[in-house]
Amino acid sequence: MNAIETQRLTKDYGAGRGIFDLDLTVREGEILGFLGPNGAGKTTTIKLLMGTIRPTRGSAAIFGLDAQAQAVDVKRIVGYVPGELPQFGGWKGSEIVAWVAGLRGGLDGAEVTRVAERLDLDLGRRYREYSHGNKQKLALLLAFVHRPRLLILDEPTTGLDPLHQRVFYELLREARGHGATVFLSSHVMSEVEHVCDRVGIVREGRLVTAGPLSELAAIRSLRVEIVFDGSVPVERLRAVPGFEDVAATDHTVTGMLRGSFAPLLAALSGEPVASLTSREPSLEEVFLSFYDDPAPPGGAGRSDLTV
Amino acid sequence: MRDDQLPVTLFRLAVRSHRNGIVATSILSVVLALANAVGYVQLAGTDPQSRALFAREMELVGRQLTYLLPVPLQLDTMMGYIHWRVFGAVPLVLGFWAVIAASGVRGDEEKGLVEQWIVTGLSRARYIVTRVLAFAAVALFAVAFFILALVASTAAAGDPLEVVPTALQGFALWLLTLACFGVALVAAQLFSTRRAAAGAAGIVLMALYMLNAAARNDALAEVQAISPFWLYERNTPMLRGGSLDAPALLGLIGASVVLALSAIAAFAGRDMGASVLRQAAPTGARTTRPSGDPLLRIAVLAPLDQQKLWVLGWTLGLALFAAYLVSLTRLMVDALTAIPQMRAIFEAMGASGGYDAFVGGMWGSSALLLLSIFAVATVNGWVGDENDGRLEAALAQPASRTRIVLERVAVLTIAAAVIVAVSTAAVAAVAAQQDITLTADRFATGSALLVTVPFALAGFGAVVTSWRPRAAVPVLFVIVALGYFVQQFTPLFEWPDWVKFASVFSLYGTPLSSEVDWPGIFALLAIGTGGTIAGVALMQRRDVGR
Numbered sequence: 001m002n003a004i005e006t007q008r009l010t011k012d013y014g015a016g017r018g019i020f021d022l023d024l025t026v027r028e029g030e031i032l033g034f035l036g037p038n039g040a041g042k043t044t045t046i047k048l049l050m051g052t053i054r055p056t057r058g059s060a061a062i063f064g065l066d067a068q069a070q071a072v073d074v075k076r077i078v079g080y081v082p083g084e085l086p087q088f089g090g091w092k093g094s095e096i097v098a099w100v101a102g103l104r105g106g107l108d109g110a111e112v113t114r115v116a117e118r119l120d121l122d123l124g125r126r127y128r129e130y131s132h133g134n135k136q137k138l139a140l141l142l143a144f145v146h147r148p149r150l151l152i153l154d155e156p157t158t159g160l161d162p163l164h165q166r167v168f169y170e171l172l173r174e175a176r177g178h179g180a181t182v183f184l185s186s187h188v189m190s191e192v193e194h195v196c197d198r199v200g201i202v203r204e205g206r207l208v209t210a211g212p213l214s215e216l217a218a219i220r221s222l223r224v225e226i227v228f229d230g231s232v233p234v235e236r237l238r239a240v241p242g243f244e245d246v247a248a249t250d251h252t253v254t255g256m257l258r259g260s261f262a263p264l265l266a267a268l269s270g271e272p273v274a275s276l277t278s279r280e281p282s283l284e285e286v287f288l289s290f291y292d293d294p295a296p297p298g299g300a301g302r303s304d305l306t307v
Numbered sequence: 308m309r310d311d312q313l314p315v316t317l318f319r320l321a322v323r324s325h326r327n328g329i330v331a332t333s334i335l336s337v338v339l340a341l342a343n344a345v346g347y348v349q350l351a352g353t354d355p356q357s358r359a360l361f362a363r364e365m366e367l368v369g370r371q372l373t374y375l376l377p378v379p380l381q382l383d384t385m386m387g388y389i390h391w392r393v394f395g396a397v398p399l400v401l402g403f404w405a406v407i408a409a410s411g412v413r414g415d416e417e418k419g420l421v422e423q424w425i426v427t428g429l430s431r432a433r434y435i436v437t438r439v440l441a442f443a444a445v446a447l448f449a450v451a452f453f454i455l456a457l458v459a460s461t462a463a464a465g466d467p468l469e470v471v472p473t474a475l476q477g478f479a480l481w482l483l484t485l486a487c488f489g490v491a492l493v494a495a496q497l498f499s500t501r502r503a504a505a506g507a508a509g510i511v512l513m514a515l516y517m518l519n520a521a522a523r524n525d526a527l528a529e530v531q532a533i534s535p536f537w538l539y540e541r542n543t544p545m546l547r548g549g550s551l552d553a554p555a556l557l558g559l560i561g562a563s564v565v566l567a568l569s570a571i572a573a574f575a576g577r578d579m580g581a582s583v584l585r586q587a588a589p590t591g592a593r594t595t596r597p598s599g600d601p602l603l604r605i606a607v608l609a610p611l612d613q614q615k616l617w618v619l620g621w622t623l624g625l626a627l628f629a630a631y632l633v634s635l636t637r638l639m640v641d642a643l644t645a646i647p648q649m650r651a652i653f654e655a656m657g658a659s660g661g662y663d664a665f666v667g668g669m670w671g672s673s674a675l676l677l678l679s680i681f682a683v684a685t686v687n688g689w690v691g692d693e694n695d696g697r698l699e700a701a702l703a704q705p706a707s708r709t710r711i712v713l714e715r716v717a718v719l720t721i722a723a724a725v726i727v728a729v730s731t732a733a734v735a736a737v738a739a740q741q742d743i744t745l746t747a748d749r750f751a752t753g754s755a756l757l758v759t760v761p762f763a764l765a766g767f768g769a770v771v772t773s774w775r776p777r778a779a780v781p782v783l784f785v786i787v788a789l790g791y792f793v794q795q796f797t798p799l800f801e802w803p804d805w806v807k808f809a810s811v812f813s814l815y816g817t818p819l820s821s822e823v824d825w826p827g828i829f830a831l832l833a834i835g836t837g838g839t840i841a842g843v844a845l846m847q848r849r850d851v852g853r
Contacts, residue, residue, distance in 0.1 A: 052699055053850035075705040082703070086696030090500070091613070097597040099613075102604035103704035109597060116595035124594040128417075128500070 001064055003028045003150050003181035004049065009058035011044050019044045020205045021058070028063075028149075031172070031182040033196035035189075035287055041205040042185040043083045046154050049183070050080055062150060076104075079143035083154035083185070085135045093123035093130070093138055100142050107145055115141045118167050132159040144171055151175060151182045157191060169195060189287060201287060221256040222278045223285065224264070228252070229272035240267045313429045314437045321441030324411060328404050329449060330781060334788045335400065336453040337460075339393055342792075344460035347388045353465070358383040368639075373523040381546050385466040386473075389457060390545040394476050397453070398539060401446070401480065402487040402512050408442055409491030410505035417501055422579050435492070435571045442488050450481045468545075475544040475551055482559040486535035487512060489566025496573035499582045535562055606710065610718045614688075618722045621681050625674065625726050626733040632673060633666055633737040640665045662743040667753060667819030670734055672794075675760055675812050678723055679787045682761040685719045686768035686783055690776045699852045708846040712773060716765040716839045723761035727754055753819035759831040760811050766838020773845035786811065 004026035011018040019041035026032045036042050047053040049060055051071035060067040062074045088096050101107040116123055119137040130138065136159045143151060151172075157165045172182060172195055186192050192199060193213065200210040224243070234248045242259040257264060257278065268276075351361035362382035369379030369391065376395040381387030412435075415421050424434055454470075454477040461468045491508035498504040515534040522531035531537045538558045543549030573583040602612035611618070640662055692698045701711060731754040738745050767786055771779040793802075793810035807813030807827065814831050816824030 047850075047852060050703060052702055052852050054848065071702075072705045072707045075703060078703075080703040082696065082699060084696060086700040088697065089695075092598065094594055094596060094598040095600065095603060095613075098600060098603040099609055100700075100704055101597055102606070102609050103701060103706045105705070106604075107597065112597050113595045121595070122593045123596065124592050 006060040007058055009060050010056045012056040018205050028181050030197045031195055033192035033199040034185040036202035040202040077149040079148035079151045081139045081143045081153045081156045088127035091127050111145050115145050154185045221258045224255055224257045224278045226253045226276045227274040229274045236267050240264050314433055317437045318441050321438050325445040332449045333452050336456040338792050340456040340460035343393050344464040348464045377540055385461055386545045398483050401484045405484050405487035406491040406508045409488045410495055410501045412438055413495035413504045414501035431574045432571045439567050446484045450477045472544040479539055479542040483535050483539040485563040486559050489563045492570040493566050496570050496583045607714055607717050622726045622729045625730040629730040630733045630737045633734050636662055636666055663745045664820040671819040678761045682764035683783045687780050689715055689772045690779050693776050709843050712769050712843045712846050716769055719765040720762045724758045727757045756818050760815050762835035763811050763831040766835035769842025770838045773842040
């Protein structure tokens with residue numbers, strides 16, 4: 001069974017804001033990274049999955065449960081970290097945990113202690129005294145502590161120091177070890193590269209690309225660097241089909257190669273090539289390449305893509 | 308944005324932040340002006356003889372009420388009556404508005420807005436000065452509107468106020484409001500939360516008000532001048548032979564300036580978000596365990612538990628007020644029922660049948676108003692739950708939207724029932740101590756039925772917060788103000804009986820002093836129930852979150 005399945009899920013706020021015709025499938029047990037710049041529709045998607053906002057059209061299902069009609073049943077199996085943390089004023093951390101325990105029908109006290117100790121979180125302090133990082137830790141604790149089947153995390157490492165980011169990754173790995181599925185929205189490319197199996201990228205409310213990390217990087221392009229012993233045949237290289245973003249210095253040319261190597265090698269035939277290296281671009285380079293491209297006509301993206 | 312534009316932008320935003328206060332004070336102005344202008348003509352009559360008689364009797368009564376109002380003078384004229392009855396009571400209302408407004412400065416700091424202004428390049432001194440100027444402008448508008456409402460109402464009643472003396476009295480009132488703002492602005496530097504700052508400023512203001520009340524009875528004369536209310540009362544331009552008191556006005560201006568400068572100095576010397584006093588140590592012992600409080604884990608009881616201090620404060624406040632009111636019963640009944648016109652008013656309020664009826668009538672009407680304010684304040688908390696993300700946090704757990712709405716209404720109703728129960732016990736205890744025999748069945752039934760009014764307001768609140776959360780408090784405020792207005796004006800204008808359905812207060816009737824109006828009670832129950840059901844339905848359909 002798929003952990004998440006959406007069909008033409010749309011929330012239209014008007015003026016092109018929202019998320020449009022999202023077809024999304026997240027398989028049970030995998031970690032999906034959901035990338036996009038501010039205002040792309042990541043948090044809107046998450047709120048639709050959590051049932052806090054109503055779709056304009058389309059549907060979303062969590063483990064076969066309708067995210068809207070069966071929202072209460074969905075919440076029993078979902079752990080959630082919101083993108084914007086709530087304000088609990090003078091409540092103590094321990095009181096917030098007890099309140100959530102009441103809403104959930106109970107929490108394992110030992111598990112609360114275990115996660116709080118891992119995160120070095122003092123539940124005896126008042127919420128307003130917490131730093132941003134500690135508030136984020138409490139949100140993580142509340143998401144993880146009931147061992148959910150699905151974790152929906154909206155920029156979960158915001159405000160965490162590197163030490164506790166590592167603890168978060170460990171918790172994520174452990175949750176996955178227990179079979180949990182993770183839907184992770186993030187701006188942090190290294191984080192997504194580090195923990196995710198697949199990635200979806202949204203732009204202006206539409207899913208523009210999606211796939212396994214390895215495929216995504218390989219299909220899109222390769223970063224190529226060629227060093228010449230003599231002068232650089234720049235114009236000939238710029239004419240090579242699929243060889244883009246060409247930049248040249250005295251003896252070196254760099255560029256992104258999309259598609260086959262054959263045209264590039266043909267163009268280099270007879271040239272004094274000292275070395276040629278190619279590597280997969282980082283996720284950041286892939287991500288940025290989608291935003292360097294001009295928007296498709298009418299602002300529409302590739303809404304037919306399915307993750 | 309250029310640096311020199313920052314204060315202008317802040318000024319505009321600060322003025323806008325007071326819009327609810329402006330609406331509230333404007334409505335109150337109209338109600339007070341109309342009620343007292345029309346009421347005076349009805350009570351005192353129009354010919355000099357009846358007015359002289361009214362003045363003589365009312366001044367005798369008024370001298371018993373100096374703990375609340377100034378010493379009454381020249382009640383044979385509209386000017387004198389309005390000066391005593393309206394300009395004597397309104398300072399406390401505007402004072403508490405100033406407290407709410409000034410504590411909003413700390414509220415903005417809690418939200419991080421003040422930090423944004425400071426990092427943008429606005430100095431701390433200019434920030435405070437701009438906030439003071441914005442409130443001064445808004446308060447000036449509120450007072451001017453109040454004066455206009457008074458002049459128009461008295462003209463409509465056939466006995467118009469003289470504009471210039473009334474405006475001069477308004478000027479003194481404006482300066483008093485600014486001084487109250489200054490008190491709360493300093494409190495906002497001493498406490499790190501809006502609630503604490505507002506609470507502390509409110510207590511200080513009440514103390515200063517009571518100091519003036521004591522000064523009216525020649526007590527505490529050596530320190531009376533520190534009360535801005537005492538300084539304000541030195542000004543009597545509306546009375547024959549009265550005038551503005553320049554030293555008192557300078558005192559009010561000086562107090563405002565000194566308080567504002569103190570706030571600036573404190574703000575400049577403290578950390579953002581902190582108190583000017585020493586930083587308190589973190590609360591509570593270190594723990595990694597959930598709270599053991601069992602109430603936090605039980606539906607309905609959990610939110611009640613979280614609000615326990617709030618409910619306790621209201622409970623004690625109303626109980627003390629009830630006890631105080633009942634302790635004055637014999638004195639007030641004996642004095643007031645000697646005035647024929649006042650007897651008629653008491654009959655209309657259902658308080659004309661002796662001491663026990665007076666207790667029922669006065670306590671009933673006071674309790675209704677205070678319980679309504681409690682209900683509006685609680686609904687404001689529901690709006691806060693949404694604005695602060697707590698509603699979304701609750702809905703991220705397996706809690707249905709239906710549960711949220713039902714729980715809110717239940718908590719408000721139960722809290723109101725607790726307040727009513729304790730206040731009722733206080734009334735019964737003090738009545739027994741005063742040898743006033745209450746009709747037990749009627750008193751118990753009427754007291755229990757008080758809860759139907761906050762229940763009905765909870766129903767309204769459920770609908771509006773589920774529909775447009777931002778509109779909830781203004782809409783409820785209008786419902787309460789309209790209800791009060793209709794209740795007060797129906798006997799004066801002899802409006803038809805059906806008008807009572809526009810007032811939750813009129814629907815309650817006067818069961819503490821006469822028969823229970825069951826159709827009205829059932830209407831209140833229907834409003835509460837229907838509103839809750841509609842609130843549940845509306846909540847299912849809307850988006851939640853910031």
